[in-house]
Amino acid sequence: MSKTVSLTAVIICNEDSATIAKSVESFIGSVNEEFRLVVVDNASKDGSFNVICETIKATQIQDNLGTDEPEKIVFNKIEKVSIVGIKFKKKRNIPILLNYAINSTKQDTQFYIFSQRAMILGNFAEIAVATLKYNPAVGIVYSDFEFNGETSLLKSFERDDVLTMLVPDNFACQAHLFSGEAFDETLATGYNADLFVKTCQNNLLSHIPIPLFKSYDKKYASIKHNYTGSRIWA
Numbered sequence: 001m002s003k004t005v006s007l008t009a010v011i012i013c014n015e016d017s018a019t020i021a022k023s024v025e026s027f028i029g030s031v032n033e034e035f036r037l038v039v040v041d042n043a044s045k046d047g048s049f050n051v052i053c054e055t056i057k058a059t060q061i062q063d064n065l066g067t068d069e070p071e072k073i074v075f076n077k078i079e080k081v082s083i084v085g086i087k088f089k090k091k092r093n094i095p096i097l098l099n100y101a102i103n104s105t106k107q108d109t110q111f112y113i114f115s116q117r118a119m120i121l122g123n124f125a126e127i128a129v130a131t132l133k134y135n136p137a138v139g140i141v142y143s144d145f146e147f148n149g150e151t152s153l154l155k156s157f158e159r160d161d162v163l164t165m166l167v168p169d170n171f172a173c174q175a176h177l178f179s180g181e182a183f184d185e186t187l188a189t190g191y192n193a194d195l196f197v198k199t200c201q202n203n204l205l206s207h208i209p210i211p212l213f214k215s216y217d218k219k220y221a222s223i224k225h226n227y228t229g230s231r232i233w234a
Helices: 020-028 048-056 094-108 124-134 191-200 218-222
Strands: 005-013 035-041 060-063 072-078 081-087 109-116 118-120 138-147 150-152 171-174 204-215
Touching: 005 020, 005 048, 005 094, 005 124, 020 035, 020 048, 020 081, 020 109, 020 118, 035 048, 035 094, 048 072, 048 081, 094 109, 094 191, 109 118, 109 124, 124 138, 124 171, 124 204, 138 191, 171 191, 191 204
Parallel strands: 005 035, 005 109, 035 081, 138 204
Antiparallel strands: 060 072, 072 081, 109 171, 118 204, 138 150, 138 171
């Protein structure tokens, strides 16, 4: 992973064999410049990693990388996208998977997109990277999303209510946010909210008020979203 790229996209897969191919394919077709796509499988038992390998047409495979390392790492390049597929042997808290991907790539990455159980719609990557590049004070860019055919409208978070509002699983951010500790590995949930809170201390958040992700996560089925607003805030 030594070649410098502007963007690294990280997809977390956790028993998502039915949707992971759509997620991966949507990212491959979403960016017009060279970028890296890292797909990390959390020891899925439903054949998710086989679907990942088939989708990226894996050409190189590393097996049995040690007890503290992933079980498999596969590689390929499709058009302008360098793809890495990683399978962990044991279930871990999601922040451990995210930090593994970050620590493997942050030395040559300017911007990240993180995604779980979703496919990218439209030009989120293009808008997010442009926002982060031309306004370095912005730490995180997030958008509304679609779930089950309906648009879920997020809000522009107020400084004192980030932890009480819906924090998206799909967003872009500056790589320099991870110069120290990245995601809190002790958290099974709430790790994205924790990152948003820490980002608020020194950076701005930018909200795109249109749905640029389609979510497959059933946790949104019981949540009604009607938050509105769009601004960059300090």
